[in-house]
Amino acid sequence: MPLRRLFSRRPPLGRLRRGWGALLMVGRHLRALPITRRRRERGDRTDLPAPWPLALVDERTKTFADGRGPLFHRVFTVRAVAAEHGAAALIETLSQDLDRGAPPHVVTFARERGEPGRMLLGDEYRVYMPAPWDGPVRVLARTEYAFRFGTLDGHLEAGEIEFRAADSGPGVVDFTIEVWSRGGDRVAALVYGRLGVGREVQAALWVQFCLGAVRLVGGRREGPVREVTRRVPADELG
Template sequence: MPKDEQVQSDGAGKLIERRYWVEVQGSQRSIQELMADIQLNIADYAPGLLADFEKSKGSTGTLRPGDEFAIKILGPWNGDVRVTDVSDTHFELRTLEGHPEAGDIRFFIEPLEHFPDAFHFEIRSLARSRDGLVSFAYDTVGVGKKMQEQTWVAFCERVAEQSGGEKIGDVQVRTLYEEDLHPVVKAEAE
């Protein structure tokens, strides 16, 4: 039986926007080639000890809306996601019933403005915790937050490595809570 999607309004606690990004110059691959590789080999970009992606629905060799992944996350954080949008420069996942978060995560790549041979790769999530217990463990105790950050920073590092280019600085991380979010971002979650 298919699992229901968990949108932001299904969750508990504050709406949180998390962003992880890296900028790279001198890539040996076009942004479309690199994104195609990420889409087809997402498990190779995620650190397997922290988050192991396994495609549970959909064809191999493609990424399409409706495909699903079972993610084994270190500790009691396992969850499933469904692909909701795909293009040659991005894809988006939505959490499914039982995932520790309720919301969406978007992976995208774009040329870096004012740098002809550079790109910006970003992972952006907009979610709430699934319930009060997850919210407490994530935000108050900080257990899930550290693992999530390590996972997506490592993912960004691997994108930079697989591009064949050089990082411009370190991987950047930013977290904004509901009260600090732009009204447009808040509207996305409704």
């Protein structure tokens, strides 16, 4: 594995703070398990993500086809009721500052390309995670109710992730995080695909992000946070 993937750009203090934050997140995740409904299914080629816009493809692009091992298509959803803010306001808030939905001291979304306070196609972020590596991503889609990232060279994973929200009635907001991911290389495929460690860290993060979205709209959660994971074997990916 290249050295740039083994060592983060962040300073040592930031790594320590995020490591401590990761321990706190694990504790919060264990407490959230009773309100989480998880389902596993076998996937197929209908689970593949949308292709990258051609204008955003370059030598740094890292699509799911560049990954190793099976593809995991995961959907995390939560419903907020008695919400003070709607779906569009939620997405606008997150697009201005993604850290507002993330568990504190665990993950930071640092802008590397684009103007502060707004999110446009082609903007780039570096996701500082509770691990020795960072995750560079690029904005592939942006609408009033959603935005999507694609991974870039140097990311642990290869794939895409979409954040979206919908108004489902007066004061009712449904928030969804949809992930398509494979290991970015052989080592990552072992950790993420075979051992499942990376997938559990990912699940803990996005469940907590869903709960953060409920707080941001000023509502309360109705029902569980739902997670559906569909596994597509590598030999079916073409």
